Amino acid sequence: MSKDTSAEDPWHSGGKLHPVLGTRDPQLADAQRVWGEDFEPVDLSELEGADPHLEDVGEQMRRLRDALTGIADSGADLAEAAELLRRAADIVEPQSPDQATRLASQWRKGGPGARRTNPVGGTENVIAPPLRAFGHPDGSVSARITLGLPYQGPPGCVHGGMSALMLDHLFGFANHWVGLRGMTAHYEIDYRKPTPLLEPLDMKAWVESHEGRKIWVRATIESGGELRVEARALFISANVPLPGRDATAPGEER
């Protein structure tokens, strides 16, 4: 029988989590305008105050990411920016512990897990689309996001892999919102209509059914009131070893 590790373990945590402190939340007001004042974000783990400089670096890098994409034929002079960025990298790189150390530190007991850095919505991950999920009383979760040029696939459209990535992540939230968790085992996706860049996308995910270790989830992406993507997946409740923990850590349990 597994012991309850939920209080100390970011991978095993269940139930309602708490907001990430110190994180800017530009999407909450927008989402509440769309879905009503009572829609709450799916709470994330309460983290000790983020380093404001780290948040700021992330924000400046996202500004650059968005400003750089497609700039090539504009005549912009980037020489000074390149030099400043080289200096910034020269400052940060020597201070950054090796990746194995940073990985383990994310998964320490009571630590943040990968929430700050995951590739969907991680505020400290500059490649992450800024997805913010909201939990609904009916057990579903939703997110509204507008993606820019860095996420382009077909002309003017969202790359299908981005849609798949965001929905897979939203499945994780859908599980979590109803107290389940698992690994994606099987994932099927139908792209019904092109998904536009630069226009709001409304995503929804929910647990359809679950039995034993199997959790079936569904999700959709709509834009302009039209269905663009629908997906279904099977999650299997499973544990994975946590980086930096010894072999008797909860990752071994099932």
Ligand SMILES: CCCCC/C=C\C/C=C\C/C=C\C/C=C\CCCC(=O)SCCNC(=O)CCNC(=O)[C@H](O)C(C)(C)COP(=O)(O)OP(=O)(O)OC[C@H]1O[C@@H](n2cnc3c(N)ncnc32)[C@H](O)[C@@H]1OP(=O)(O)O
């Ligand atoms: C993710 C939770 C995070 C928690 C953090 C907490 C709070 C954060 C808040 C919210 C969370 C938000 C976001 C979460 C982030 C991301 C979500 C994305 C999730 C992923 O990014 S995840 C990575 C990709 N994922 C993998 O990397 C899995 C690799 N894989 C395996 O690790 C194994 O494959 C495993 C463990 C899946 C099963 O292995 P196993 O040995 O434990 O079990 P076994 O094979 O016996 O299967 C048992 C029964 O499932 C059936 N079954 C199995 N596979 C099937 C398939 N494909 N199709 C149809 N049926 C299948 C069997 O047929 C059998 O059925 P039956 O019992 O009826 O015979």
